[in-house]
Amino acid sequence: MARLNLLEETRYEKLPVTVYPDQHAASLAVAARIATLIRKKQAAGEPTVLGLATGVTPIQVYAELIRLHKEDGLSFKGVITFNLDEYYPMKPDAAQSYVTFMNENLFDHIDIDKSLVHIPNGTLPQDEVAAFCLEYERQIEELGGLDLQILGIGRTGHIGFNEPGSAPNSGTRLVTLDDLTRNDASRDFGGKENVPTKAITMGVGTIFKAREIILMAWSAKKAPIVRKAVEGEISGEVPATFLQLSDNVEFVLDADAASGLTRFDTPWLVSDCVWDNTMKKKAVIWLSGAVGKPILKLTEEDYNSNGMAQLAVEQGPVYQINIDIFNQVQHTITGWPGGKPGADDSQRPERAEPARKRSIVFSPHPDDDVISMGGTFIRLVDQGHDVHVAYQTSGNTAVWDDDVLRYMEFAIDFKHSVGEDTAKLQGIYDDMRKFIATKQPNQIDTPEIRDVKGFIRKTEAISGARFAGLPDSNIHFQALPFYETGKTKKNSVGEEDVILTMELLQKIKPQQVFAAGDFADPNGTHIVCFNIILAALTRLKETEDWVKDCRMWLYRGAWQEFPTHEIEMAVPLSPAEVLRKRNAIFKHQSQKDRPVFPGDDAREFWVRAEDRNRETAQNYDKLGMAEYAAMEAFVRYNY
Incomplete structure (x- = not known):
């Protein structure tokens, strides 16, 4: 058998x-x-x-x-x-x-x-x-x-x-x-x-x-x-x-x-299943897409013709299954990503209390925050939460060499305009030009070039976070040591990476942590940064009471989106909010038009983000939910 x-x-x-x-x-x-x-x-x-x-x-x-x-x-x-x-x-x-x-x-x-x-x-x-x-x-x-x-x-x-x-x-x-x-x-x-x-x-x-x-x-x-x-x-x-x-x-x-x-993606097509809620939700959403009908219009014939007769028999009638899944999906939608104060939160993704939460957005690269969850970031600030952002790495390998020279030329001209001596800066600039002229593919940059590339990403990140409404005191640059090798291949995670993250968390004591869950990131940085956060929270949970009340939400960015059946919080964005998010992404000028490491997608990051958010909203619309311009999606991670 x-x-x-x-x-x-x-x-x-x-x-x-x-x-x-x-x-x-x-x-x-x-x-x-x-x-x-x-x-x-x-x-x-x-x-x-x-x-x-x-x-x-x-x-x-x-x-x-x-x-x-x-x-x-x-x-x-x-x-x-x-x-x-x-x-x-x-x-x-x-x-x-x-x-x-x-x-x-x-x-x-x-x-x-x-x-x-x-x-x-x-x-x-x-x-x-x-x-x-x-x-x-x-x-x-x-x-x-x-x-x-x-x-x-x-x-x-x-x-x-x-x-x-x-x-x-x-x-x-x-x-x-x-x-x-x-x-x-x-x-x-x-x-x-x-x-x-x-x-x-x-x-x-x-x-x-x-x-x-x-x-x-x-x-x-x-x-x-x-x-x-x-x-x-x-x-x-x-x-x-x-x-x-x-x-x-x-x-x-x-x-x-x-x-x-x-056998793993749609197992009901090949064998009997154990119809727990996760499997049921995945199957019904899949069926809706397969037959092109909203959830509430699915029929017993649809179930029987698509490998889901067992579910209909065990947990039917099918209309009751449809209502159950429809309600579960609908309850993921919220305009209050930090919780709605004074509201019944039994069917909402986030708690109502405390009404003003301390939230921290961890951004592996200096632009992941606004690309991946810029609309939610801005919404949290607008709704009065104490929002912090932590840029985990400098992103200094992802800046073009000619941008370094351009910024150095600006610095030299500025020093000259205010009457300061430019000789030392000019010497550094000349050395940079000589190095870049003979630089081999993937050759490690000089420390001075790495610094300038890091400064470029840092100033862009500050500009984006300020645009979202953050005060400078809530903008944190970790520059985690594992990343600072000057090479595309990074060091293994060390104790210092975890300690630095623990110290920041202890300082803020957040009720919400947002972290990158986009592990398809072709650079491999996201999964490393996630593991550092997870290690820090796991250790702190043993000694710090506030951690027990801290929820961790994962977002995804330029590379992929969560499947609809996995989404636990969907934050709708109005057309005006989509535009605000776009403008926040535009602050990262070194990554616009032609980033150094674009992956296999030729679209600019802001276009990828908008297309992805629009597609998420359209997927919800096809299931029979309200129609929105865009949605950012999150999954809760239990650590």
């Missing part, structure tokens, strides 16, 4: 999928399989031939292999490796090269014979690349093929650098990179313009010849492409779908990457 249920649950999936709670557990499992394979081959006196991948996905796998080598005696002697790909052109000692990546993350820490390591050569003249690729294929075939190939998956569906349009029988070759792939790599290269347009990659056909293939994917931002690869039709537009043709492949996912699969 259990086997039958599993087959039913996975009937939309066209290849084997194993899901782990998180990427750490999944990485350990993959590393264990690699270690088992190596030991088995060594016991038989045979070499192990591994196909290896780069990028964020396999880093924890490699870390566990290093641990197994150092602590459990796993030897890599006799192991032969072939890497999937390399940028072209690319020097092997460049920070962005996959030679550097593999050495730093694996090879320099184990006993592998580096003469048995093979990585595509990004330094060859282009007319020699084709011959190199043929030789790469020949070497793999001469060894009897790859025993195990590990893969990640790009958001275009590429495996290796086999971009959309790749043929299923393709071999190792030089390819042109997709624009989205280059966008995703832009942070590593200090801007998309520095990302190579080409790469050398193993082909889909090369990968197919491996006796075992493991594709790994972590995080919710990979969920859409994972669903296409696992459940979609085979298509050259999504090269990973070719893996459906292999008998030797397995997808290893964490729960977030698997969340878009039918």
Whole structure:
């Protein structure tokens, strides 16, 4: 029976999928399989031939292999490796090269014979690349093929650098990179313009010849492409779908990457469900969208025809279910994000008392506050709450170099205009120009340049917060140490980050904390900043009574929105409030028009914010709620 249920649950999936709670557990499992394979081959006196991948996905796998080598005696002697790909052109000692990546993350820490390591050569003249690729294929075939190939998956569906349009029988070759792939790599290269347009990659056909293939994917931002690869039709537009043709492949996912699969996203379509309130709310909202009807117009036939007959039988009549969910959604809407004084708050997202709350908005970057919840920020101030904002990082890596020179020129001219000596400032400016003229992609800026970039972001943040109505005393700049590396790759969170946050919280003793819950942020800063806040509140909760009365609300920003069924507070904005929010975002001039790290969305941040807020309001309208110009959405986090 259990086997039958599993087959039913996975009937939309066209290849084997194993899901782990998180990427750490999944990485350990993959590393264990690699270690088992190596030991088995060594016991038989045979070499192990591994196909290896780069990028964020396999880093924890490699870390566990290093641990197994150092602590459990796993030897890599006799192991032969072939890497999937390399940028072209690319020097092997460049920070962005996959030679550097593999050495730093694996090879320099184990006993592998580096003469048995093979990585595509990004330094060859282009007319020699084709011959190199043929030789790469020949070497793999001469060894009897790859025993195990590990893969990640790009958001275009590429495996290796086999971009959309790749043929299923393709071999190792030089390819042109997709624009989205280059966008995703832009942070590593200090801007998309520095990302190579080409790469050398193993082909889909090369990968197919491996006796075992493991594709790994972590995080919710990979969920859409994972669903296409696992459940979609085979298509050259999504090269990973070719893996459906292999008998030797397995997808290893964490729960977030698997969340878009039918058995997790809409489980009522594949099996019976436990209809708790969360599942019921999600299903009814989904059904409303699927059939194009407001909640209160859904019928028993709609339920029966869309996999929800079990819900109708167990908790019907359906009209009563509709009324229940309609009321739950309606009760998330509030024009009083700090609570409405003197009102019945039993059906409201926030408490009525105290009438004047101390609220703090934590902003990972200096503009996340106004981009993500600018309307709510302004509303809280307008309604008389004691609102604070804390800018957790300086954001100093996200400023163009020419802006630094422009501000320095202004400072020199100003000092000259008031009769002050400009010689020292001029010397610093001259040094900056020399450095910038020869600066390499992702090279760490000088301390003076980093300072000016930080000052630019700081003055913009102050301007935005003042526009929202905050006094200067309520504007806090934390400059958390983990961020201040001068590099796009940041340090790990340290004790000082948590202590600084605890001290600020102790000073304000808020009843409300607003924090970024947008963990799809491509820069990775949001999740780090959230974990720091969470650690600070968790510690303080053990000793400080005020923490027990402090609610934490998560917002999302330029990258994504909460699904409607998850939203617990929706703050409607009038057209005038949308305009005020836009003007607050405009204060961040260095991020306007063309930010340094825009992600894969070409729209300006204010346009993204307005479109997202409008879409949230439209989603509510389609469910049968009142029609608003825009809405900002929040989810309560219980710590």
